[in-house]
Amino acid sequence: MSEDDSGRLERLNSMLKRRGFLAPAFEIHGGAKGLYDFGPVGGRLRSRVIQSWIDHWLQLGNVVEVACPAVTPFAVLEASGHVGEFSDFMTTCKSCEEASRADTLLEAHHPNPDDLNLNELKQLLQSVNPSCPACDSPDWSEVVAQNLMFDTTIGSGKSGRAGFLRPETAQGIITSFPSLYRHFRERLPFGAIQVGKGYRNEIAPRQGMIRLREFNMAELEYFIDPEAEVTPNLSRWNDTNMAFLPRGKDELNSTLEQVYLDGMIHHPTVAQFLGMAYEFLTGLGINSSKIRIRQHDENEMAHYAKDCWDIEILGSYGWIECLGVAHRGCYDLEQHHKATGKSMHARREFSEPILTTIDAWTVNGATVGPTFKALAGAVKQAVEELPKDTQFPTNITLSNSETVTVEQEHVKPNQKTIKETGEWYIPHVIEPSFGIDRIIWHALDHAYQELEKEGENYTVMRLDPSIAPIDYAIFPLFEKDGMDNLAMEVHQRFCSTSGIVSMYDGSGSIGRRYARADEIGVPNCITVDHQSLEDRTVTVRDRDSGEQTRVHIDSLIS
RNA sequence: GCGGAUAUGGUGAAGUGGUAUCAUAGGAGGUUUCCAACCUUUUGUCGUGGGUUCAACUCCCGCUAUCCGCACCA
Structure with missing residues (x-):
């Protein structure tokens, strides 16, 4: 990262905070790592991005929207493999209280301590009794599983059950498979989407919005018959060259259909969802030249995945994974079936x-x-x-x-x-999983433009109008002679129209107000002037071109 | 988690063992016929806890947070 870029990142961050997009949460109490607020401007941005996402996937026609709890019983995440796979085994030095990973301490004494279970680790730690890297004392506490999931107790006292805050929204959907199956009249494929918070007690949250402890995720779980013939229409993306990084190969620019036909993407639905995800990102104003589609290495994939492609976006923090399309196979449904004995099958006639x-x-x-x-x-x-x-x-x-x-x-x-x-068979699951916060970050990062205007620095957020937090800013040229009243009337009419947010601003010079609106990315500014009082026309100024057109008030709102 | 740096109005900065300055932003008023103009006025700050001291924003220690490496990680 060059010095210029890091300066830009600092200016962007301070603007986002100053103007109410993003801020560290609970700041008056000193803040908390990995927790962020969407402020008075960012809150609206977030809900618009989420709504676009929902609309985008509902287009499939065989997808429904669900909402499941974040608080999840132990057994669910044990069955899904998260209790086992999402943990590190920790032990504490009794003399200096330094916590260490048990497997790391034993690296010299076992070829692969990472593969040991809790009891094996305990035994090996006891017999080896390594000295503490911090204070050399060989006196260790019991080995405990330190999970990356936030744990909690559901209920209190003796009746309390162990639970976690969910690390992904997926499990709620997957465990609802039987009712989804009934809802869809027992016909696959179908899917369910969910937007919600996920929680991971990250060891080291970093890089602002990129790694959070509580984050917004949006996931589709799409249930398919693994033997069904699928012929997706990938040709709709044939005039878009995308950047691909297939496993073990060099980066290449090609069309989705070509990459699929060349056998690099194993399942046609994975290819289709990558196309739809790409389309979603560019629709939000993400710069398509800063998007690449990368296939996971074998050893990089999560414990549940058969194949996985990430879409990464280039921004101020480098290439960041912002979503993944994972082929989870039958793993999850099978695991829950084994754990509960409940049928997670579908019927194929x-x-x-x-x-x-x-x-x-x-x-x-x-x-x-x-x-x-x-x-x-x-x-x-x-x-x-x-x-x-x-x-x-x-x-x-x-x-x-x-x-x-x-x-x-x-x-x-x-x-x-x-x-x-x-x-009867266990369906396979294709899962597009989106990190909403990371996507919002890159939409902001790509929209943020530092210009020079008459020798002065000038900031514009060229946000796509579909996600701009405020649609219209309404200015009276002067707050007198009735211009203020007419401007307020226009503002009220916008605000009482569903789906439109407008902002009235009457303070400072007109140029200053345009600048303030540009900084938070308002696509159109409407100014009420003297002529407006005579013929009820106003000027509409375009954020990106600065051009003004004069239109009648009644034509603004249909 | 380890190492390094940092923490002063909303934002960006200066500064000192004797309660702090500047720019910018915000409010109110004035002025101006459309792109951060100007005038008057006003609001608001030393991250947090402890120690040293007559006195701490300043020195020391802990904590928290931020940034950069390393490690970890979907």
Whole structure:
């Protein structure tokens, strides 16, 4: 980062704070690492970005919106693998109270201490008893799992249950699969979106909005039949060259469809969602030349993922991952199924029923039971595998390696036709997951322009109008002669129109007011002047061009 | 978590063992026929806790936060 850039970052940050976009949270109490406020201007920006995101994904037509709790019982995140995979095992030196990671302390004594479980670590720590890196004392406390999730107790006293604040919104959707499946009349594919807060007790939050302890996430969980043929229309992005970083390959510029056809993106729905995500970002005003699509290395992927592509955005902090499209396979549904015994399956009907004709042997329960007693079940299994032309008596070997003699009286012919009209399977999940705060940061970063105007520094936020916090700024040229009243009337009409936010500003010179509006990215400023009083026309000034057009008040609001 | 730097009005800065200055921003009033003009006036500050001292924004220690490396990390 050059000196100029870091100066720009400082000026941007102080402007964002001064003008009410972003600020450290709880600042009067000294603030708290990794926690940020969206201020009086930023709050509106955030809700607009979120609304655009929701609208964007609802376009799919088979997606619904849900909202699940952030407080999540232990068992849910244990099943999802987060309790195990999201933890570090910590131990504390009893003499200097310095906390260390147990696996790090044991690196010299085990090829891969990271793979040890809690008990193995405890034992190895006891037998090795390494000295403390801080004070050399070899006296360690119990090893405890220090999880990156915020833990809490749900309820109080003896009835309290262990729980966490969710590290991702996904699990709430995935555990709702059975009700989503009913809602969609048991037909895949379908998806559910959720926008909400996620929590990670990061060891070292950094870089302003980039790594937070409480953050806004927006996720789609899209449930698919892994065997269904999908032919997505990727050609709609054929006139857009995107930058790709496939695993183990050099960066290349190509179209999404070409990269998919070349086999680098394994699932067509992943490709489609990457296109939609790209479209969403550029729609917010993110500079497309500062977007790249990067595939995760094998060892980089989260514990649940089969394949994962990130979209990274270049900004003041370098290339930052702002969203990921992960192919989670059947991992999550299977895990919750195993943990709860609840069905997480979907039914796939065959195009034609499969008829299976069986013409062989089965056991005669009345004789096999008394004869073989506890082995009867294994005998039945073995007998049903015998060919039709088997002669009895015969010796068969059971699954437990015991050999028994089966007589004619133990068996009877088994002739039947089984008709299967379909089968049950665990759906796969494709998950586009967006870091809303990081995306907002880059929208701000890319929109922020430092210009020079008549020798003076001049700041404009060229925010896309779809996410601008304020749509119109209304100025009376002078606050007198009725211009103030007319301006207030226009302001009120805007404010009572759903979806439009306007700001009245009557203080300072007109130039100063334009400058203030430009700084927070108001796309249009409307000025009421003397002529307005006569014919109810006003001037509309465009933020980016500075051009003014005169229009009638009534044509402003349809 | 480790190492280094930093913390003064809303923002950006200066400064001193004797309660602080400048710019800019904000409010009120005036003035001006459209891009940070001008005049008057006003608001507001030494991150936090402890120690040394007659006296601490200043010196010392802890804490918190911010920034930069390293480590960690979706």
